[in-house]
Amino acid sequence: MNPIAGVGRLGAWAIGSVRALGRFTLFARTLLGAGASPPLRLRRLVAEVYDAGVLSLLIVCVSGFAVGMVLGLQGHNTLVRFGAEENLGAVVGLSLIRELGPVLTSLLVAGRAGSAMAAEIAAMVVTEQLDGLRMMSVDPLDFVVAPKALGMILAMPLLSTLFVVFGILGGWAVGVIVLGGDAGAYLSTLEQATEFSEDVLGGLIKAAVFGVLVGFIATYQGFTARATTAGVSAAATSTVVIASVATLIFDYFITALWGY
Amino acid sequence: MEIEARDLQFSRGDRPIFRGLSCRFPRGKISVVAAASGGGKTTLLRMIACLLRPDSGAILVDGTRDLVSLSRAESDAWRHHVGMLFQFGALLDMLTLYDNVALPLREHSKLTEAEIHDEVRRVFEAVGLEGVDQLLPGELSGGMVKRAGLARALIEKPEVLLCDEPFSGLDPPTVRKVEELLQAVNERTGATVVITSHHPLSTMRIADHLVMIGEGRAVEGTPQTLVREDARVADFFEEALSPPAVARGAS
Ligand SMILES: Nc1ncnc2c1ncn2[C@@H]1O[C@H](COP(=O)(O)OP(=O)(O)OP(=O)(O)O)[C@@H](O)[C@H]1O
Numbered sequence: 258m259n260p261i262a263g264v265g266r267l268g269a270w271a272i273g274s275v276r277a278l279g280r281f282t283l284f285a286r287t288l289l290g291a292g293a294s295p296p297l298r299l300r301r302l303v304a305e306v307y308d309a310g311v312l313s314l315l316i317v318c319v320s321g322f323a324v325g326m327v328l329g330l331q332g333h334n335t336l337v338r339f340g341a342e343e344n345l346g347a348v349v350g351l352s353l354i355r356e357l358g359p360v361l362t363s364l365l366v367a368g369r370a371g372s373a374m375a376a377e378i379a380a381m382v383v384t385e386q387l388d389g390l391r392m393m394s395v396d397p398l399d400f401v402v403a404p405k406a407l408g409m410i411l412a413m414p415l416l417s418t419l420f421v422v423f424g425i426l427g428g429w430a431v432g433v434i435v436l437g438g439d440a441g442a443y444l445s446t447l448e449q450a451t452e453f454s455e456d457v458l459g460g461l462i463k464a465a466v467f468g469v470l471v472g473f474i475a476t477y478q479g480f481t482a483r484a485t486t487a488g489v490s491a492a493a494t495s496t497v498v499i500a501s502v503a504t505l506i507f508d509y510f511i512t513a514l515w516g517y
Numbered sequence: 518m519e520i521e522a523r524d525l526q527f528s529r530g531d532r533p534i535f536r537g538l539s540c541r542f543p544r545g546k547i548s549v550v551a552a553a554s555g556g557g558k559t560t561l562l563r564m565i566a567c568l569l570r571p572d573s574g575a576i577l578v579d580g581t582r583d584l585v586s587l588s589r590a591e592s593d594a595w596r597h598h599v600g601m602l603f604q605f606g607a608l609l610d611m612l613t614l615y616d617n618v619a620l621p622l623r624e625h626s627k628l629t630e631a632e633i634h635d636e637v638r639r640v641f642e643a644v645g646l647e648g649v650d651q652l653l654p655g656e657l658s659g660g661m662v663k664r665a666g667l668a669r670a671l672i673e674k675p676e677v678l679l680c681d682e683p684f685s686g687l688d689p690p691t692v693r694k695v696e697e698l699l700q701a702v703n704e705r706t707g708a709t710v711v712i713t714s715h716h717p718l719s720t721m722r723i724a725d726h727l728v729m730i731g732e733g734r735a736v737e738g739t740p741q742t743l744v745r746e747d748a749r750v751a752d753f754f755e756e757a758l759s760p761p762a763v764a765r766g767a768s
């Protein structure tokens with residue numbers, strides 16, 4: 258194989274990625290402009306928060322509970338070695354609030370509501386619904402896309418909170434009911450170890466940032482989808498892949514930069 | 518408004534769609550664009566609506582303004598004068614039929630809900646849709662979608678009305694009804710109406726001006742002269758010109 262061709266392909270890939278990132282940034286800027294300018298379309302926004310939230314409600318609650326149970330079990334097994342099993346509440350709660358709640362919620366929501374959002378917008382491209390709006394001099398970014406992205410941004414912290422609550426319940430179910438730990442200690446260690454501004458607020462900010470990521474990536478993939486059936490499914494899949502990877506990468510940087 | 522396409526060139530990939538297409542849509546008249554399926558009828562309408570740009574050429578409005586070179590804001594402004602019925606309706610799935618048709622008024626006019634209600638009633642009645650207000654587009658038949666799309670195109674009283682295949686998928690009485698409606702709109706408002714169709718009978722009944730696209734170019738004229746002078750057009754409209762089969766069988 259010609260080594261120069263390999264370098265050329267690498268270069269083409271790099272240029273392509275930078276271009277895509279540039280297009281995404283332009284899209285995000287236009288979307289922000291469209292969303293921020295009046296009218297504010299409150300009713301559309303509420304509908305979108307509801308859609309994004311309700312779609313993911315069940316999986317977020319169930320997954321939260323399951324993750325909490327695993328944390329309870331693993332945490333108990335580890336803490337027992339140090340004779341510190343009464344601290345289970347703090348271990349389960351803090352890992353959920355600071356890290357697992359926002360991250361896992363974002364991954365779940367990207368797979369459920371994010372892909373649905375991308376596919377819905379892409380289907381509107383295919384069926385010319387967005388062109389129909391343009392013909393009525395209604396900006397599709399303003400009418401359709403911005404409320405969806407904003408709905409996702411608002412839904413994510415709410416869902417993440419639910420995840421955390423159900424996770425704490427799951428940990429309690431295992432630590433207290435199954436393994437016979439002390440219920441009072443579970444809650445009091447959790448309460449003592451948790452700092453509102455550090456942990457809770459940090460977790461919420463993380464979730465909001467992930468909401469921005471998932472919301473913008475999903476709407477971008479949908480809005481720029483090719484006008485074919487394959488384009489719709491490609492928009493959904495790439496949303497899940499890109500949003501999940503972006504969530505994990507951003508999680509590291511948020512944690513490293515702000516210590517959340 | 519008068520619209521004139523000059524020397525449009527357009528390709529999809531390396532497949533040429535238009536190779537120097539020129540035609541005119543006279544002010545206040547009903548023009549029908551005819552072509553075989555895939556001939557570029559929808560493409561031409563989308564260009565007039567500024568949803569698609571030709572590779573080269575010009576589309577002049579009233580002989581001066583060129584639609585091809587409009588900026589985004591300018592094409593937005595142009596679309597305020599244009600109503601368009603899409604070939605497949607293009608209604609918003611998430612809104613009911615009523616909200617779909619009311620949307621342009623809610624966005625651009627200062628009418629109260631009651632006034633909007635009256636307007637929507639009026640166009641629904643005109644296109645023959647009753648009692649379907651609260652249905653979603655997904656719950657309608659193709660013909661109903663078409664009529665709802667037409668209602669939405671008409672609601673803002675456009676000066677230029679573009680209709681992509683308004684007759685396809687409708688039963689004959691409804692076809693007649695839509696023909697009459699388009700003629701009435703044209704007469705009452707003086708709108709320039711551009712219709713695409715491969716429905717020979719309707720075309721012959723309502724066209725003031727006929728544009729026939731073939732192989733990326735256009736011939737145009739009144740239907741009567743074109744049919745006389747151009748063998749291809751005569752061929753296309755054979756069905757509308759020969760006496761109906763039923764009558765032949767009877768004689
Ligand atoms: N999005 C697209 N990508 C590639 N080619 C396209 C696209 N849309 C249309 N074409 C091609 O452009 C040509 C003209 O299409 P157009 O839709 O304008 O035809 P039409 O006359 O409206 O046909 P019909 O009567 O079936 O509606 C066709 O050959 C079609 O294959």
Ligand SMILES: [Mg+2]
Pocket residue numbers: 558559560604681
């Ligand atoms: Mg067509």
